[in-house]
Amino acid sequence: MDRITSARVFVTIVDLGSMIAAADHLEMSRAMVTRYLAQMEEWTGARLLHRTTRKLSLTDAGERTLSLSRKMLAVAEAIDLVEDNQTEEIRGLLRITCSQSLGQTALAGAVTQFLKRHPQVSVDLQMNNRTVNLVEERIDLALRITNELDPNLIARPLSTCAxxxxxxxxxxxxxxxxxxxxxxxxxxxxxxxxxxxxxxxxxxxxxxxxxxxxxxxxxxxxxxxxxxxxxxxxxxxxxxxxxxxxxxxxxxxxxxxxxxxxAMGIYGIYTTRKQMPATLRAMLDYLVEWFATDEQWRGTLR
Known part of the structure; x- marks a missing residue:
């Protein structure tokens, strides 16, 4: 069986918290998802998940395999990405979440300026300070302020918070x-x-x-x-x-x-590097630029 697909199935199971949800998301049969997971465990020589009637949790081997699987998928996606996203049209809806304080002080102004540049884009900005499941809640981009970033997340550094x-x-x-x-x-x-x-x-x-x-x-x-x-x-x-x-x-x-x-880091968290929508890529590039050049924000860096 394809190791890349097996890794993708394993990561999706972990992200969504169940094999049933992973099967639905990947449009596979539940039996096929089970087969891919079993193959991953055979390749690693270890059980990757604790399975109970209520939830799944990672074993120690599963934690290590998850990190390696994400890296393997990132490399595979980078190789597959032959289309130049810059030629795609920047339009459509972006769902973004961040803390209330960052949203009020910085992101509202930054997003407003981005929308002036790209009038065919709309943004749904959701303020909360909890960790959200990007896939389940259909969030395109989460901004987090932290010094303890989960190494399994796909993240882009945006700025520093004093x-x-x-x-x-x-x-x-x-x-x-x-x-x-x-x-x-x-x-x-x-x-x-x-x-x-x-x-x-x-x-x-x-x-x-x-x-x-x-x-x-x-x-x-x-x-x-x-x-x-x-x-x-x-x-x-x-x-x-x-x-x-x-x-x-x-x-x-x-x-x-x-x-x-x-000080703490400010990161943009998203779900995949593969064929990233041009609108999301444009927003990430813009936020890096905005945090680096906005005079009001630069005044908060001390």
Missing amino acids: SVVCAAPAYLAANGTPNHPEDLASHNCLTYNWFGKSLWHFDRAGEKSAVAVSGNLSANESVVLLAGTLQGAGISLQPYYSAAPLLEKGELVELLPGYQPQ
């Missing part, structure tokens, strides 16, 4: 001002519940450190934590692009100026 530790003057007047990262442990810090653990990382002259923080308010969106910070609820770690206007007005105060919070 961060700042800040608080309202009222909070500092009532609770004092931290002078060292370690002081944060005794303050009410507003945290992101999707981080899994609340460790804030800092760099001072090449010396890196991390401090565990906690507080009585957590959320999965920085906009919520920013609103709480403005109300004097505590100290938060914010994207600099969100906090900068409030810092300039004096409504927030930057803390620990000698310690640089860890």
Whole structure:
């Protein structure tokens, strides 16, 4: 059996979470999907999936095989891609998802300018801060801010997101001002519940450190934590692009100026490199250009 097809079947099973969904998506019989998976396991000499009545999960061998399968498909797709996508017409609908804060501060403006260049394109911009299944939810492009990107994802680096530790003057007047990262442990810090653990990382002259923080308010969106910070609820770690206007007005105060919070990468996530639609490729190319040249955004890079 064809190893490329077997790899594609295996990756689709993992992405969609079931063999039935993979069969429907690939327009194969369920028996054929089962045969391709069995062949993958025979080639690797190991079980790749734990199968229960409710869900599938990867074994350790499956994790390694998934990464290699994605790389193999990427190489195969690059070889197959003989058509010049630049000659295709840039038109149609793009579904894009990103966090509320990035959407409001950057992406709304960037997308508006892109649509002026390409009036035959329309964009459905969905704001949320959860990890979405691009295939199931029919998302063409997801923008994520992270330093822990899943190596199995197909991603293009777009820019960097600087961060700042800040608080309202009222909070500092009532609770004092931290002078060292370690002081944060005794303050009410507003945290992101999707981080899994609340460790804030800092760099001072090449010396890196991390401090565990906690507080009585957590959320999965920085906009919520920013609103709480403005109300004097505590100290938060914010994207600099969100906090900068409030810092300039004096409504927030930057803390620990000698310690640089860890910056994060901004990535465009998509499903496949094979015969990428010209519209999606144009949007990715444009976002790389926009993040690199937009003066307002460049001002957030510090």
